[in-house]
Amino acid sequence: MALIELRGVDFSYNEMEAPALKNINLSIEAGEFVSIIGGNGSGKSTLAKLLNVLLLPSAGEVIVGGMNTFAEENWLKIRQKVGMVFQNPDNQLVATRVEDDVAFGPENLGIPSPEIRKRVDQALEAVGMDRFKDYPPHNLSGGQKQRVAIAGIIAMEPECIVLDEPTAMLDPQGRREVMDTIHYLNKEKGITIIHITHFMEETVGADRIVVMSQGSIDKIGSPLEIFREIDDLKKLGLDVPLAVEMAHELRKKGIKIPDILSINELVDSLC
Amino acid sequence: MLRNITIGQYLAGNSVIHNLDPRMKIIITIMMITALFFIDSFLGYALFFLAVIIIVYLSRIPPIRILRGLKPVLFLVMLTLILHVFFTKGGDLIWRWGFISIESEGLYTGFFMVTRILLLVVFTSLLTLTTSPLELTDGIEYLLGPLKRIGVPASELAMMMTIALRFIPTLLEEADKIMKAQMARGADFESGNIVKRARNLIPLLVPLFISAFRRADDLALAMESRCYHGGEGRTRLYELKIGIRDFIALGLSIILSLIFIIF
Structure with missing residues (x-):
């Protein structure tokens, strides 16, 4: 069974406006690297928020690891399975030291202190930030902050990480750091990656690309298949x-x- | 410049005093300060001062840092002294000029009160100088723990303090940026009287508040997606541990406090 399954999902923020998502059917297998692209307002961020119960669908259902997101008793388990990294690196770090921030997730899960220690060290090493464990987050560069945010998710030992435009606010150097990190996590640690972006260059290494437009899925395919239809992509306002x-x-x-x-x-x- | 701001007056160190458990330090501070109010002779103050000197020596804090910490209370100290000297009557007449007079009782009480204020401030600043804000927060959270039962949200308060500490530098940086952006558009933050200057701050404060609210919204989402669900069932990376050292410190300060209270 697929790790994540969306069946006939609709979503609207309020009844007056056009729905943000219309009839989304998508299944994501464990270990995949999926890129989701689409212009502004195509619904890609909304889709991401449905995956770890920050939003609930207006119709249809989202199943994560066999658990329906509508059942409240599953929420913590789903959020542990599917971690989320957001766009703004400043607004997702909670603590005054890198190490304490990475520990935040495991602390919430009630994991005993020696185990947290181990996970924090491993997570910081996986993103190459172990040297900075005593730094205050505001002294780090954007790319480094984003890697700390990723470490904070890894420390919860998720099966899947959803990244919502993680590189949008970074300089080219930071962008490269983050992309290298998530590819490493996918290949070496077997973590499923769902990467939402509007930089087409970043989708090249993905297993599959999902193209979104006006709240629905336009195409799904391998990068080769998707890029073959350049003119269609350009019509959606996307750069190849x-x-x-x-x-x-x-x-x-x-x-x-x-x-x-x-x-x-x-x-x-x-x- | 704004990047290197230190919060509070914490001086990092690795001394015996620094390494005491923050809960113990808070309890000891409260106890000693209470005891301070029972002291009724300058001899008692001398003993208290000796204790302060020993702690300062052990903590290796440069004494100048402690003296600098007294600056904000200077006004209060002077005011207390003047009020007592001129308005507390009794004892021998020392000086008189028209209806203004200084009497020995006033002089004595004045200096007595001033010593008390100074020792009070010095002792509390020993706590904040040797304990990082983070440790203080942890300590306060544990000490408020028993009050959770009557509905005091101790863990949530501690979380709020941590987040505030985390975002102070971020918001300062942002304020700096907005200020420059508004100055580039011709805003004037430096001239005019107080009222005018306060009004000129509006173009700085409005964007700052809007952005702070947006950040709060983002942060809440991020915390939720990292399984935050209040303080219930939360564990900690660093658990506070009380050792023999802490009990020795507690024992010593209990003895000292008793001496002050009884004599």
């Missing part, structure tokens, strides 16, 4: 990675290029 667009233009001019995703692949196929 430079290498993909380049290859697309060259193909139009009659140059034969296989399906590629990155600059390196493009270089290899041309030279």
Whole structure:
């Protein structure tokens, strides 16, 4: 059975306005790396909040690890299974020291103190922030804060991490740090990643891409399948990675290029 | 400049005093201060002062830091002294000029009260100088623990204090940024009288408050998604542990307090 399943999910913030989500059907398997892309107001953040019970669907149901999000007794268990990292790195750190912040989740779960110690150390090591454990968060860079936020989720030992535009407020360096970290967690620790973004470059390494538009799913497919239809993506106001667009233009001019995703692949196929 | 702000007056250190359990330190402070009010001779104050000197020595706090901590109470000290000297009557007449007179009782009570205030402030500042805000919060949470039963939200209060401490630097930074942005648009924060200056702060305060509310909203979501559900069933990374050292400190201060109260 899939780790996360959405069946016929509708959601609206209030009855007067158009629904934020319409008839979403999606299932995500354990260990997958799924990117969700879409323009502003396409419903991608709303979708994320449904996955760890920050919101409940107006119709349909969300099942996480066999548990329905409508049952209140499941909420803590679901939030432990599906961790969430938000966009603004400043607004999700709670404590005055990195170490204490990472411990926040496990503390809430009532885990005994020696075990918390172990988890905090492991989590900080996994995101490469172990050197900073005594720092106050406000002395860290954006990318570092975001990695601390990720460590705070890992310390709860989740099966899945949902990242809601984690790189939107970061500089290119911080963006790279965060992307490397989540790919590492997916490959080495087997954590399912649901990565919401509007940077198309960041979706290249995903197993599947979900394209959202106006509250519904437009397409689902591998990066190769999705990027093949460049014109459709552009119609939705999304930018495709430079290498993909380049290859697309060259193909139009009659140059034969296989399906590629990155600059390196493009270089290899041309030279 | 704003980035390096330290909160409170905590001086990090690794002395015996620093390492005492914060709960014990709070209890000892309350006890000693109560005892201070029972002292009725300068000899008692001398003994108390000796205790302060020993603690300062053990904690390796530079004495100048403690003296600096007295600055805010200077006005109160002077006021107390003047009021007592001129208005407390009794004993021998020392000086007279028209209807103003100084009598020995006034002089004595004046200095007596001033010593008491100074010792009070010095002793409490020993607590805040050697205990980090975080430890203080933890200590207060544990000490308020028994009151949970009558509905005092001790853990929630402690959480609020922690969050406040966490966001002070963030909000200061933001205030700085907004101030610069408004100055670039021609706002004036530096000239005019007090009323005008206060009114000029509006373009700073309104955006700051809006942003603080937005942050609070975000933070609440983030905390909820990290399974926060109040203080119930929460464990801690660092559990406070009371050791032999703490009991020795408590024992000593009980003996000292009893001496003050009885004599």
